[in-house]
Amino acid sequence: MPDSTFHQRLALEPSPALHEQIRSAWARHSRALESRDLDAVLATVSPDCAYEIVPIGQRWEGHAGARAFYGEMFEAFPDARVRIEDFVIGPQGVFWQGVLKATSKGWWGGMPPTGRVIELKLIVYFPWDAVAERFAGERVWFA
Numbered sequence: 477m478p479d480s481t482f483h484q485r486l487a488l489e490p491s492p493a494l495h496e497q498i499r500s501a502w503a504r505h506s507r508a509l510e511s512r513d514l515d516a517v518l519a520t521v522s523p524d525c526a527y528e529i530v531p532i533g534q535r536w537e538g539h540a541g542a543r544a545f546y547g548e549m550f551e552a553f554p555d556a557r558v559r560i561e562d563f564v565i566g567p568q569g570v571f572w573q574g575v576l577k578a579t580s581k582g583w584w585g586g587m588p589p590t591g592r593v594i595e596l597k598l599i600v601y602f603p604w605d606a607v608a609e610r611f612a613g614e615r616v617w618f619a
Contacts, residue, residue, distance in 0.1 A: 488567035488606070495565060498604055501611065502570045505602070512550060514543055522605045525613035532586040542613070552589065553578035558598075569604035569611065573597070576618075585618060 501520050508516035518539050527536040527545040536545040549556070556578040563572035576598055580590040596618045605612040 485568050490567050494567055497609065498567070498570060499565050501609075502565065502602065505611065509546075512546075514546055517546065518542060520610055522608035522610045522612050525605075525611065527613045528615045529585050530615055530617050534585070545614075548582070548584060552580065552582035552584035554581055555579050567604065567606075570602040571599065573599045585616075 505517060505520040508514075508520065521539070521542055523539060525538065525542055527542055528534065536542060553576070556576060558574055558576050560572050560574040562574075563570060574597075576594075576596045578594060580587070580592055580594050582589050599617040601615045603612040603615070
């Protein structure tokens with residue numbers, strides 16, 4: 477039996493206006509993260525958003541969960557720098573792949589702090605919530 481969610485998302489029609497709306501929201505989200513402005517980040521995600529680190533099954537829900545997710549990440553990597561190497565924007569949302577380089581100062585993703593500089597290859601998916609016209613959270617994969 478085909479997955480109806482897949483077919484529903486596949487049926488989403490791209491348009492220049494929708495592409496610009498999603499691209500602009502992602503740019504606002506990214507700028508807010510760079511400045512660590514959590515209120516501005518939350519303005520780009522739906523109230524029922526979900527954040528997930530897929531390889532280890534950690535999950536946070538809602539705006540309180542998003543605050544906890546980012547708070548843990550900011551504490552674990554106080555000097556974090558992300559280099560986005562490529563991205564795709566469509567009516568389903570945004571996928572990007574890149575590298576996180578940071579000093580490991582706290583627990584994150586099931587990994588204890590080491591005090592060393594780490595580099596993680598990341599793939600991050602921001603599903604688009606067409607009803608809320610915001611992102612439905614993030615799903616993160618790393619290696």
